[in-house]
Amino acid sequence: MTNPTEIIPGVIFYSYLSTMRKEKVGFLKHNTLVLQVSGHFTLETSAQKISMSKGEMLLIGKNQLGTLTKTPMANEEHYETIVIFLQEDLLRKIAMEEQIEIKQKYTGPQNILVPSNDFLKGYFQSVIPYIRNPTKSITADIGILKVKEGVKLLLHVIPEVRNLLFDFSEPHKIDLQEFMLSHFHYNLPVEKFAGLTGRSLAGFKRDFQKIFGMAPRQWLLEKRLTEARSLIENKNKKPSAIYLDLGFESLSHFSHSFKKKFGKAPTECMVLQTAREK
Structure with a gap:
C-alpha cells in the first residue's frame, strides 16, 4: 500500500x-x-x-x-x-x-x-x-x-x-542565528527558512549576511559539509547513512560537493580514519 x-x-x-x-x-x-x-x-x-x-x-x-x-x-x-x-x-x-x-x-x-x-x-x-x-x-x-x-x-x-x-498570525521574528544552527540540516528552500524566522526573503538575506558573513545557500552547504566531515572522521559514520539527514537530496550530490570542498571523496576520509585507528 x-x-x-x-x-x-x-x-x-x-x-x-x-x-x-x-x-x-x-x-x-x-x-x-x-x-x-x-x-x-x-x-x-x-x-x-x-x-x-x-x-x-x-x-x-x-x-x-x-x-x-x-x-x-x-x-x-x-x-x-x-x-x-x-x-x-x-x-x-x-x-x-x-x-x-x-x-x-x-x-x-x-x-x-x-x-x-x-x-x-x-x-x-x-x-x-x-x-x-x-x-x-x-x-x-x-x-x-x-x-x-x-x-x-x-x-x-x-x-x-x-x-x-486558531492562531492565524504570521511567525514572529525570532533569533536567526540560534534557529539556523539548530535547523541547518533540513532540506528546505531559503524562502521557507525566511518565513519560519518571521522575515521577508530580503530581510532574511540581509540579517543572515550580518550574522554569518555570507549568503544563506553558501552557508548551508558549507555547514552541512563540515558537519558531514566531522561525523565521518570522528564518529565513523558512512556517507550513505548521513547524507539525507544533513539535507542533501542524493548521495552523488553530497559526494561531489564534499570532494569539491575538501579535495577528497567522503569514502576516502573513511579509509584514512580507519587507517589511523589501526
Missing part, C-alpha cells in the same frame, strides 16, 4: 508500514491530529521529543521542522496511523462560524499528547469506513465536516488548545 494513502483529499490520510521508516519531514505545515492504530511513532523537533504507541493520539502544531520515526512492533506485525490535517482555511471558517476569538497568544508546547477519551476514539472509528473503501468518491464537503467534528471534540477535551488551533 502507498504510504501514506490519501483518503479524503488533503484532509485525511492513512499510513501503513511493515518495516521501520525514518523521515526527516522538514516543514510540518498544518496543525495535525494523529491516531496511532498500531506500532510506535516518534516526533522529534528542536524543542520536543514525543512518542506514542497503539491507541494514543497526538496533536501536532503547525509551522515546525521535525523528524518522524515510524516503527512496527514485533507483536503487531505492522505500523498504522490515521492522520487528520487541520488546514488553516478550514480552521478560519470554523472560527468565523463559531465566533471564536483569540485574546492571547498560545505559549504552551507545540505538540500535545491527547488524553484518552471516548469522544475522540469514536471520532476516529467513524473515519475507518473511508479507509476501508478508498475507491469510493468522497466529496470535499465530507472532509470539511470531519475536520469540524474533530476540532470541536478537541476543544471539548482540551479547551486550552483553541489558542494553538
Whole structure:
C-alpha cells in the first residue's frame, strides 16, 4: 500500500508500514491530529521529543521542522496511523462560524499528547469506513465536516488548545542565528527558512549576511559539509547513512560537493580514519 494513502483529499490520510521508516519531514505545515492504530511513532523537533504507541493520539502544531520515526512492533506485525490535517482555511471558517476569538497568544508546547477519551476514539472509528473503501468518491464537503467534528471534540477535551488551533498570525521574528544552527540540516528552500524566522526573503538575506558573513545557500552547504566531515572522521559514520539527514537530496550530490570542498571523496576520509585507528 502507498504510504501514506490519501483518503479524503488533503484532509485525511492513512499510513501503513511493515518495516521501520525514518523521515526527516522538514516543514510540518498544518496543525495535525494523529491516531496511532498500531506500532510506535516518534516526533522529534528542536524543542520536543514525543512518542506514542497503539491507541494514543497526538496533536501536532503547525509551522515546525521535525523528524518522524515510524516503527512496527514485533507483536503487531505492522505500523498504522490515521492522520487528520487541520488546514488553516478550514480552521478560519470554523472560527468565523463559531465566533471564536483569540485574546492571547498560545505559549504552551507545540505538540500535545491527547488524553484518552471516548469522544475522540469514536471520532476516529467513524473515519475507518473511508479507509476501508478508498475507491469510493468522497466529496470535499465530507472532509470539511470531519475536520469540524474533530476540532470541536478537541476543544471539548482540551479547551486550552483553541489558542494553538486558531492562531492565524504570521511567525514572529525570532533569533536567526540560534534557529539556523539548530535547523541547518533540513532540506528546505531559503524562502521557507525566511518565513519560519518571521522575515521577508530580503530581510532574511540581509540579517543572515550580518550574522554569518555570507549568503544563506553558501552557508548551508558549507555547514552541512563540515558537519558531514566531522561525523565521518570522528564518529565513523558512512556517507550513505548521513547524507539525507544533513539535507542533501542524493548521495552523488553530497559526494561531489564534499570532494569539491575538501579535495577528497567522503569514502576516502573513511579509509584514512580507519587507517589511523589501526
